[in-house]
Amino acid sequence: MPINRRVAAEVWIVLGLSLGQSAVYALVAIAARLTAGTPLAEQTATLNASRSERPYLDLVYQLLGIGFALVPVALALYLLSDHGRSAVRLLGLDRGRPGRDLGHGVALAAAIGIPGLAFYALGRALGITVEVQASALDTHWWTVPVLLLAAFQNGLLEEVIAVGYLYQRTRELGWDRVRFVVASSLLRGSYHLYQGIGPFFGNVVMGVVFSWFYTSPRFAAGTGEERRGRVAPLVVAHTLLDVVAFVGYALVPAEWREALGIR
Template sequence: MHPDPPSSAHLQPGPPSTSRSGPRASGTGGTPEPTSGPASAPRRRIRAELLIVLGLSLGQSGVYAIVNLAEKLTRGPLAAQTTTLNPVLNDRQYFDLTYQLLNIAFALVPVALVLYLLGGHGVSAFRRLGFTFEKPLRTVGFGVGLAAIIGVGTLGVYAGGRALGITTALVPAALDAYWWTIPVLVLSAVRHAVLEEVIVVGYLFIRLRELGWSTPAIVVSSALLRGSYHLYQGFGPFIGNVLMGLLFGWFYTRTRRVMPLVIAHALIDITGFVGFALIGPAIGIGG
């Protein structure tokens, strides 16, 4: 679940190249959430805030992905092309490590912005989002279960997309083999999980609800946004991530807990990135 095409700035920069109102029961997860945003945030301001946050993060990625897909379609069949998700950023080991870590750190700045915007007035942004480890066994259990469902589904959608010629070949990891390769891939997976689930699910659901959107409309919009920034991989990943977004959105409406989604997403990406890095070279691909 890698959000950006290679040209997106916030994940792959070119190296030298809420009135506090009473809490509301939040579904089965039990995390309280204010029923509305602060009185000082009218709808116009919320709309502007949404555009800014998405323009700095995954909305930007979606635009890049659409353009990147268009460019690939002009080159030839998608089935004949390859997309690399974690490429080398510099041919010298420690500069590559530096760029990789900077890439991960700066990609999380929009998450810090969202936490800042949702916090204050005595309200914890982490609790509003359900981005906490309350009931840890249940939280982790939900995460693992969702990961298993999505993982199997992802393999099926990818295989179907390749067979239909609407998905590029994916190389989840192409980093050189250094002592830091696996830790960086794990950090990259966690980065994607936190960035996507906090913004595309938690933040977006809160703000669109404050704007008066219906729950079905929010779920569908979130899912379509998730799919959009995967279009650079082809149409198969777009479809797969829309389906993932629908499941994750439904889960969030039931629990108001974003942490299980972060765990599930991280497990899926860690399996893909690290598994490919370890096994790929042994079977003659990647590495």
């Protein structure tokens, strides 16, 4: 099998085990929602649902879900770590620039967070976005730690697969930067379609910003041919956004949450 066909097959397999699979389910979900006879604005999507009425069994299920969701990340890193190179360093997940990574991550979260909330509010107003229930977990001592882990899991899975891994492999397939940005952004939007049309467009915009940042020479690390993007700031930004969505929403006044359609 020619190397480019082998790489393409590998990409489809990795996506089929992770975000591509989620995208297919999301497409089916939005089709079901649009044909349900109930307007999207009157439907609800739950991001973190309880899996058992027994608290400790629920905790086990939550931790298993988080752990197994990260297996595709381990697979992608393993596949990129050929010929003795470190995939962690290749994708910029190492601790080489902690201060800059954190600063860039916070800046990206701020740049995406406010417009993202505006997209959601607009979608709700137009009736093309479902009501998002950020967390349906009962209140236990482990609820907040699990939500924080879930936020980190989302950030690591999506940014490593949809940005870092996909960029490395599409370069080997001869793709240019623009083609990668479009593909990565559409992928990101597609697996959020279960939340409605509004979140699709909002996440496409987020995908454009994140993938453009990752491929920008201005923010690359290293020198000469060793210059490469870093996924770490994207993971930081994504984790912060999800922490606010999963945990911080409870600090928002009830009347504000009601106006935005957040529960």
